[in-house]
Amino acid sequence: MNILDLHQKFRRYCAVEERLSVSTLRDLRNSVTVFVKRSGAQNLGDVNLDVLRNFFYEGMELHQWAYWTYANYHKYLKKFFGWCVKEGYVERNFVVDIKKPSPPKRLPRRLSYEEAQKVLQETFSYDWRYEHERCRNYAIIATFMYTGLRCSELASLRVIDVDLNNMNILVRSGKGNKDRNVPIHHKLKYILKSYLNDRVRLGKKSEFLFTGMFGNLPMSYKAISKVCKKISVASKVKFTPHCLRHTFGSVAVEQGMNVVHLKDIMGHSDISSTMIYLSMSSKGLQESLERIELF
Numbered sequence: 325m326n327i328l329d330l331h332q333k334f335r336r337y338c339a340v341e342e343r344l345s346v347s348t349l350r351d352l353r354n355s356v357t358v359f360v361k362r363s364g365a366q367n368l369g370d371v372n373l374d375v376l377r378n379f380f381y382e383g384m385e386l387h388q389w390a391y392w393t394y395a396n397y398h399k400y401l402k403k404f405f406g407w408c409v410k411e412g413y414v415e416r417n418f419v420v421d422i423k424k425p426s427p428p429k430r431l432p433r434r435l436s437y438e439e440a441q442k443v444l445q446e447t448f449s450y451d452w453r454y455e456h457e458r459c460r461n462y463a464i465i466a467t468f469m470y471t472g473l474r475c476s477e478l479a480s481l482r483v484i485d486v487d488l489n490n491m492n493i494l495v496r497s498g499k500g501n502k503d504r505n506v507p508i509h510h511k512l513k514y515i516l517k518s519y520l521n522d523r524v525r526l527g528k529k530s531e532f533l534f535t536g537m538f539g540n541l542p543m544s545y546k547a548i549s550k551v552c553k554k555i556s557v558a559s560k561v562k563f564t565p566h567c568l569r570h571t572f573g574s575v576a577v578e579q580g581m582n583v584v585h586l587k588d589i590m591g592h593s594d595i596s597s598t599m600i601y602l603s604m605s606s607k608g609l610q611e612s613l614e615r616i617e618l619f
Contacts, residue, residue, distance in 0.1 A: 325367060325368050325369075325413060326366060326367055327356065327359075327360055327365065327366060327367060327368060327370075327371070328356065328357070328360060330368065330408070330413065331352075331353070331356045331404060334352075334404055334407050334408075335349050335352055335353060337407065338352065343501050344501065345497060345499075345501055347476060351396065351400060352400050352403070352404070355396065355397050355400035355401060355404075356400070356401065356404060358397075359379055359397070359401060362379060362382065362383075363375050363376075363378070363379045368408065368413055368414055371405070371414075371418065372418060373418045373421055373422075376401070376418050376419060376422060377422060379397075380394065380397070380398070380422055383397065384425075391425060391427055391428050394424065394425060395424055395427070398419065398422065398424050401419050402417065402419040402420060405417040405418065405419050406419075406420075431600065431603060431604050432566075432567075432570040432600070432604065433562075433563075433567050433570065434567065434570045434571045434573075434574045434575075434604055435561065435563055435567065435568070435571045437575070439561045439563075440469060440571055440575075442559050442561055443465060443469075443555055443556075443559050443561050443563065444462075444465060444466065444469065446555050446558050446559035446561075447461055447462045447465045447466075447555050448462050450554070450555065450558055454537065455522070456522055456523075456526055456537065457537055459518060459519050459522045460519060460522075460534060460537075461551050461555075462515065462519075463515050463516055463518075463519035463534070464478065464534055464543075464548060464551060465551075465552070465555065465568070466511075466512055466515045466516075467512065467515075467516070468565055468568035468569065468572070469568050469571060469572055470508075470509040470511065470512035470572065471493060471506050471508075471509075471512070471572065471589070472506075472568075472569045472572035472573055472576070472589060472590045473493075473495065473506065473569065474499065474565075474566070474569060474591075475545050475548055475549070475565040475566065476545060477495050477499075477591075478534065478548065478565075479534065479542050479543055479544065479545060479548060480496065480497075480532075480542060481493070481495075481532070481533040481534065482496075482531050482532055482533060483520070483523075483530075483531060483532070483533050484531070485533070486508075486516060486520075486533060487508075488508065488513055488516060488517055488520075491507055491508040491510075491513060492505050492506070492507060492508060493505070493506040493507075493508055494506075495591065499591055499593075502591065502593075504588065504589075504591050506589055507589065528540070530542075534548075548565060549564065549565060552564060552565055552568075569590070570601075570604070572590075573586060573590060573598070573601040573604075574601045574604040576589075576601070577601040577602055577604075583595065583598050583599060583601070583602065586598050586601070
């Protein structure tokens with residue numbers, strides 16, 4: 325049976341029965357497309373342990389995959405061939421016999437307090453073409469810093485999701501297709517209020533919170549990343565949208581936020597993902613050291 329045809333049926337199952345997000349379905353499709361192209365395996369009968377091993381080995385040796393690239397291919401192909409076994413198309417999922425490399429021990433990059441302040445100041449004072457562009461981009465950067473939202477979550481926010489009266493943002497269908505409530509910091513409240521007022525001034529009617537300058541469509545991941553890139557260059561502070569998310573998480577821990585509460589705010593499915601911010605906080609380590617008596 326043709327792999328790509330069968331994978332289309334698999335994605336339909338994932339969309340309807342597992343309710344996977346559009347981005348995850350896209351990643352599933354891309355993973356099998358690359359596998360078929362590079363391995364030359366067109367049909368299920370062409371797939372065996374050697375073919376899969378060669379695909380992963382060449383990925384590391386020829387294409388210089390990072391750990392997460394390898395891990396994602398492993399995860400998505402394992403899921404697909406596992407479904408094939410479950411549905412009776414094949415008898416064995418060979419991916420389970422291929423070991424994943426150990427994850428790197430590097431900590432995620434975060435900004436210092438001074439760098440975060442510089443980024444906010446630069447966003448506000450940057451020579452944007454339009455006043456609304458300045459107001460919008462300042463609200464975008466501030467929302468990242470004060471909420472720890474993922475870029476995809478921020479891009480899909482709707483005006484109705486932002487409740488300034490109750491100081492709450494509703495994140496719909498976040499990672500894992502789960503909804504969650506994110507509290508609004510009092511400083512962010514006034515930034516968002518100013519931005520929303522500017523939308524009213526311009527008569528913008530889009531249901532999406534952050535849109536392009538001359539339309540009603542939501543900003544894309546690429547457009548938001550481009551805003552961050554401009555500020556990164558202007559401020560001479562290297563960062564990405566995800567770096568701002570990590571900055572929020574680590575600063576929240578430094579300021580004493582309970583990691584269980586932080587887990588819920590950031591939308592982690594496992595608290596082990598949240599615990600990394602304890603390791604990122606050098607301030608917390610220093611304070612812990614100062615509280616004990618040595619020698």
